Amino acid sequence: MIVNVSEIGDGGLRLDLKKGPGWLGGSEKSEVASVDSDIEFHIDLLRTAGEISVRGEIGFLAVARCSRCLSDVNVDTNLEIKLLLSPSDAEGKTESGGDMDYETYRGRKIDLNDYMREQVNLSLPYKVVCAEECKGLCSECGQNLNEQPCSCETRQQDSRFAVLKDIKI
Numbered sequence: 001m002i003v004n005v006s007e008i009g010d011g012g013l014r015l016d017l018k019k020g021p022g023w024l025g026g027s028e029k030s031e032v033a034s035v036d037s038d039i040e041f042h043i044d045l046l047r048t049a050g051e052i053s054v055r056g057e058i059g060f061l062a063v064a065r066c067s068r069c070l071s072d073v074n075v076d077t078n079l080e081i082k083l084l085l086s087p088s089d090a091e092g093k094t095e096s097g098g099d100m101d102y103e104t105y106r107g108r109k110i111d112l113n114d115y116m117r118e119q120v121n122l123s124l125p126y127k128v129v130c131a132e133e134c135k136g137l138c139s140e141c142g143q144n145l146n147e148q149p150c151s152c153e154t155r156q157q158d159s160r161f162a163v164l165k166d167i168k169i
C-alpha cells in the first residue's frame with residue numbers, strides 16, 4: 001500500500017484493494033481474536049496545501065473467542081479511517097484535536113502499510129461474549145452450559161443451601 005504523491009491528482013485518488021490476513025504479519029497476533037477474511041480497503045486520498053488527507057473504510061471479519069464459553073464468535077468489523085499526512089520537513093506542525101490521526105510522510109511516497117496494520121490490530125476485539133445470556137463453562141467440569149446443564153451445578157447449589165442452613169438466625 002505505497003502511494004506515489006504524484007498519483008494523487010486534483011480529484012484525489014481512490015484506493016479499493018484487498019489484503020489477505022497474512023498481510024498483518026502476525027507479529028502482534030492476539031490470542032483472543034484474529035482476522036478471518038480478506039481485509040477490504042476503500043480509501044480516498046486528497047491533496048490539500050501540502051498535506052494529504054486519507055479517509056475511508058476498512059472492512060473485515062474477525063473471529064474472537066467468547067470470554068465465557070470459549071466458542072468462536074464472528075465479529076463483522078468496519079473501521080473508519082481519518083488521517084492527515086504532513087511532509088516530514090514541515091516544521092513543528094503538531095496541530096491536534098478532533099478525531100483525526102496525524103502522521104508524517106517523507107519524500108514523494110506514502111507508505112500506508114504500517115498505519116493500516118495498526119488500525120486493524122487495534123480494532124480487534126479483546127473481549128467478546130457470544131451472547132449476553134451466555135452461561136459460560138462450568139468451572140468444575142468444563143461443560144458448556146449453553147449446550148446442557150451439568151450435574152455440578154446442582155451440587156453447587158446444594159452446598160450453597162448447606163451454608164445457609166449453618167447460619168444461625
Ligand SMILES: [Zn+2]
Binds near residue numbers: 129
Ligand atoms: Zn459464550
Ligand SMILES: [Zn+2]
Binds near residue numbers: 138139141151153
Ligand atoms: Zn459441571
